Amino acid sequence: MQTMNELMDQLKRQIIERLNLKDHTPKDIGDDAPLFVEGLGLDSIDALELIVLLQQEYNIKLSRAEDGPKVFHSVRTMAEYITEHSPEKTTA
């Protein structure tokens, strides 16, 4: 079983790779820092990419795009959503 910190670290690496954030390392992304607009500066296309990331890596389907802002607020909110919704209650 993965700890919350391990999951958040893994998520940061996956976000950097998926969104091609070449200038960033996991250390640059705060656990609670906003991912969108003022934080990492992500936009609506990134939100769609994160939805696919959840599906492919964690087998979690976010069917309503409107839920995005809440779930993708920060790495922590993403990790919490994954923990709550994970089909096996573990992560890939």
Place this chain on the structure above:
Amino acid sequence: MKVYIRSAGNISPQHSLDKELFLGHRIAQGGSRMTALEPDYTHFVDAKMIRRMSRIVKMGVAAAMECLRAGGIQMPEAIITGTAYGCLEDTGIFLRRMIDNKEELLSPTAFIQSTHNTVGAQIALLLKCHGYNNTIVHRGFSFENALMDARLLLQEGADNILTGAVDEITADSHAILSRFGIYKKEMHGPGIPEDQKKGTVAGEGASFFLLTHQAQGALAEIRHLETIYKPKHFGDVENRIQQLLLESSLTIDDVDLVITGHNGDPAHDEIDIYLSDTIFRNKTTFPFKQLSGEYPTASGFALWLTSGLIGGQKAPEWFPAIPLPLKHILICNHDLNAHHALYLISAC
């Protein structure tokens, strides 16, 4: 109304972003593919904006930014892009994933960036340019029709029209076009057009130009531009050249240099050979595709080369001997003998 080239920006298999390097060294790439030399794009675009851009978008945006810088213009009034193939890399990425993943679990970025107007749109976005924005995607006429559109805008009163040509080669497109027998299996001899074995060499690149009606400080004048679609006879092209010169009150004797579209494939060079034996006999000619490779918007490279020669009044060290000052250069290009383009470029 006269159309002038205020400035130009280019990315190609040559050192086209560095004038001194370009004038001193000609790059010969072996094989059947000439790859564009790419700069450090962070010199042209904010790193944050680059992360989603594929090669063609980066090349196009960088060539456009270089053109604006050289022209001292921050905001063009319109942006017109010509591309025959569009964003092949992202098209291929999305297509492959769609088939591999059986139409499930697909992500949007490659699809979004695959749209043909991505280059023109990204330039507009970077500049916050709300002006006219168009993308022409007509094979070997993509760039010429973009120039025609720009000319109309100038006549309608606009100025500083950013007009360009972009195309990229990808592993898939090279593999597929090779199967059509378009490219050489390997290069024999020093390069095109000397190597007359079947096939040509693939090329790619991006060229942007600022078009204006102001002669002051301009590199060159686009005196005449004409396209011919699938000419029935070689003589038709010859006649159109004669006609074009006549309309400009010139004769072939006034032309200092002819930039030709020879691509090294005997099947496609017949027209070039015909013209060299007839109207261009005794003329200095330079087959430009030895520098750029063959692609449907390669005439963008030819126009960049020509406007540099006329604007700078200096030939590269490796160039054939040409008379200075250069007054008139004719570009005579064609894409696989279906799309012919004739340009008369004159000193300002």
Place this chain on the structure above:
Amino acid sequence: MNAPVFIAGLGVVSAIGHNAQDCLGALSMEKAGMGELELLRSLQQGKLPVAEIKLSNQQLASMTGLSPGTPRTALLSALAAGEAIKDAGMENVQNSRTGFISANTVGGMDKTEEFFESFMKDPASGKLHDVVHHECGAITEIVADHFGIHHFISTVSTACSSSANAVFTGARMIRHGLLDIAVVGGADALTRFTLNGFNTLMILDKKYCKPFDEHRNGLNLGEGAGYLVLVSEKIMKQLNKSAYCTLAGYSNANDAYHQTASSPEGTGSYLAMKQALASAGLKPGDIDYINLHGTGTSNNDIAEGTAIKLLFDPVYPKMSSTKSFTGHTLGASGGIEAVFSALAIRDGIIYPNLRFETPMKEFSFTPVVRFLKDRRVRHVLSNSFGFGGNCSSLIFSAC
């Protein structure tokens, strides 16, 4: 430079009809073209409604005289362009200074998809015939060659505004004296590439779309083609018929906000509409009907509506999105809607915006919900906006 440009002929094929007459019938009967995906082989069958034309490539081939192996977009293009040329009463388009300016967004992608399935397994396999028409320009050339048009041919691709730009490029060339006749418009067939692409954006409604409704939930994709025959005054006088209307104004602007999303203020849409009015020498109050871009996505409709509010408030013309009938036909939509706009002027009719129930809370205006006839329709504004911030507006005026 402001010489009138007449619409002498038109042709259209969409999910609501295979020619202008049939489309008019469906519009007046308020009959939408959406349904199950049947002809396009896709794993999205049964999941997403689409406005598919129920004619096989074989049937389209025999209707047009092209080979059945031709990309579907070219088949649709030839069908509608052929109708337009015939409707204009032109037998010899090839003998005049005729241009063919056509739009599409993915060229021969339907065939490329087939090719790639084999090519990905083995780079030496896949039928080369299937990729020979991959380029957007190849589609235009198949059709131009078919009708013998060679004086000027061009292809425009600016996403969903493509064919509006093709339409007014033709008008400008006539005004500049470069062409006498311009066959203009666009075509796009449904492909797996676009269907899955739009699906990744999560903007496809799983039910039939509801443009400009508070509870709109996205767009439905469609396919089709729409073409106009534009002519100079001199040519119009030689034809033994009356013109539908003129193309009185046009404009192209860029939103320059985001690659896919429209700005909340609808900057690009506002500029396109405002400049089109100026180019036609009209005031907002002169417009009798707006054929909306109206895709039914949350983002488009709020941006377009905001721009309309800014330009027209407090007196709004009648408006509707005919995408509630045809679906969003991408590169064809500007051409199809140009045809509908010209017919609205000729017949004095206004089309309904199907399935509209709840007004958007941001706006005081609502679209027309029933088919209206015997109306005075003198000036129609047609909007086409697309990815990359490309926004274009056309204005059609009674002669």
